[in-house]
């Protein structure tokens with residue numbers, strides 16, 4: 750190649766080259782941000798399908814259910830239990846970075862249990878009235894992002 754080939758670039762060509770570099774950097778930054786989101790386990794919980802579980806009654810009479818807390822949804826997000834028997838929810842927060850919580854705010858069931866990153870906590874209560882009780886995560890705006898569910902108490 751002739752040495753002058755390097756010097757023959759027009760100002761427009763140099764501009765285009767500079768723009769391409771900027772665009773490449775922006776694309777790389779976007780990819781890094783996306784990778785971080787995936788690492789953090791952040792995905793919208795909106796419009797997720799309903800995943801329902803029927804609690805089994807253990808030999809000691811306790812209805813145990815495992816609920817996984819993700820950013821930003823519960824899995825399962827619908828839990829069916831019998832009235833009048835103790836319920837034990839095992840809450841496991843799968844997020845590496847984000848603390849979560851499960852809250853039921855109702856006159857007959859009042860639960861609010863925070864779960865730190867990668868932690869597991871249990872909470873117990875006995876439902877006294879059949880009905881549908883919404884639950885949500887009360888951290889930040891997580892419930893707006895879809896971190897909600899329903900506890901269904903059947904006779």
Ligand SMILES: [Cu+2]
Nearest residue numbers: 849886888891
């Ligand atoms: Cu949360």
